[in-house]
Amino acid sequence: MTTNDLHNGWYLLALVEELTETITPVRIGHRRLMLLRLADEVVFADAVCPHRGADLSGGTLLRTKRGNDVVACPFHARSFRVGSLTRYPVMEKGGMIFGRLTDSDSGDRGLAALLGELLQGDVHSAVHTTVSAEPRLIPENAFDIHHFAPVHGVPLVMNARTRKDDAGACHIHATFRTGTDPFAQEARDDDPAELVAAVRGGADSQDSEFHAVAVSPSLVLTRYGSTPDDPLVVTGVLPLPEGGCAVRVAISANLPQEKLQHAVAGAERAFQQDIPVWEGLTPGCDHLDVLDGTVRAFRQFCAGFQTIPPVAGDTSCAGATSGEGK
Ligand code: FES
Ligand SMILES: [Fe+2]
Numbered sequence: 001m002t003t004n005d006l007h008n009g010w011y012l013l014a015l016v017e018e019l020t021e022t023i024t025p026v027r028i029g030h031r032r033l034m035l036l037r038l039a040d041e042v043v044f045a046d047a048v049c050p051h052r053g054a055d056l057s058g059g060t061l062l063r064t065k066r067g068n069d070v071v072a073c074p075f076h077a078r079s080f081r082v083g084s085l086t087r088y089p090v091m092e093k094g095g096m097i098f099g100r101l102t103d104s105d106s107g108d109r110g111l112a113a114l115l116g117e118l119l120q121g122d123v124h125s126a127v128h129t130t131v132s133a134e135p136r137l138i139p140e141n142a143f144d145i146h147h148f149a150p151v152h153g154v155p156l157v158m159n160a161r162t163r164k165d166d167a168g169a170c171h172i173h174a175t176f177r178t179g180t181d182p183f184a185q186e187a188r189d190d191d192p193a194e195l196v197a198a199v200r201g202g203a204d205s206q207d208s209e210f211h212a213v214a215v216s217p218s219l220v221l222t223r224y225g226s227t228p229d230d231p232l233v234v235t236g237v238l239p240l241p242e243g244g245c246a247v248r249v250a251i252s253a254n255l256p257q258e259k260l261q262h263a264v265a266g267a268e269r270a271f272q273q274d275i276p277v278w279e280g281l282t283p284g285c286d287h288l289d290v291l292d293g294t295v296r297a298f299r300q301f302c303a304g305f306q307t308i309p310p311v312a313g314d315t316s317c318a319g320a321t322s323g324e325g326k
Contacts, residue, residue, distance in 0.1 A: 007305035008107030009216025012236020025057035044090035095122035110167025123250035133278035142212035143298035170301035
């Protein structure tokens, strides 16, 4: 697969706080999908009406007299048992809803275990926006080691290396040498050259560990800092049907409110620094060179996923039954 195809790995579908009480529409490229909030579970399913293809995510979720959960279509009001819809794996963890577009475990890269290890509590939303750029660029960004200096003002990046873990997730580790407050934008604005010179010289600097792990071509977990209290940043991307992508950045941190706000602001600012570069790239001009080994590692990781059809086929209709009495 290419890194922009739909794939069999995990997607960050939504934060729990975004879910409605009933049906929440989800788009992954041209795939119309939905999250259904039932009494004791969240269901991730195709939103293509088995009758004539209307978007079921605009329908109504009902409980019948016989106790069945059904979705009534907004077009001709036929209703379909939730159990008869094409459903997909879904996982709720840390205030986030993750899903995959296949039942096969082959696209799993150990997300549950990684979250169990790295999460520090429910996430806080930092960014939820659309970007006019190829979806793959956003997770790949963590592996693009040579952009941290020019785009984010990190004075020195050292010892970058990648590895695959036993579950197949792709990690990158590096050491960032920065000023004593790596989020202090003011210092860079005042005199970036002076800051870079000072930090490279070792004066008033600190070294922090940077660790990111790609779980799929659309999902990366990033940790920056050298203590267990350092926040985890979860970045998920969903391709949009018209091109570009929807991006969510969320932060899991066990920090006092003030420090948490600082971390959220830092993640927002970093994202804003990346956007103009991503949106200004010329499509088709993409030539990796000898310095791009870590980007290449991410793309090789992506190539290991299976491609999922860009639109739901007849399988979304198979087995669905309508006419459920209310
Ligand atoms: S298209 Fe859904 S009931 Fe007709
Ligand atoms: Fe970046």
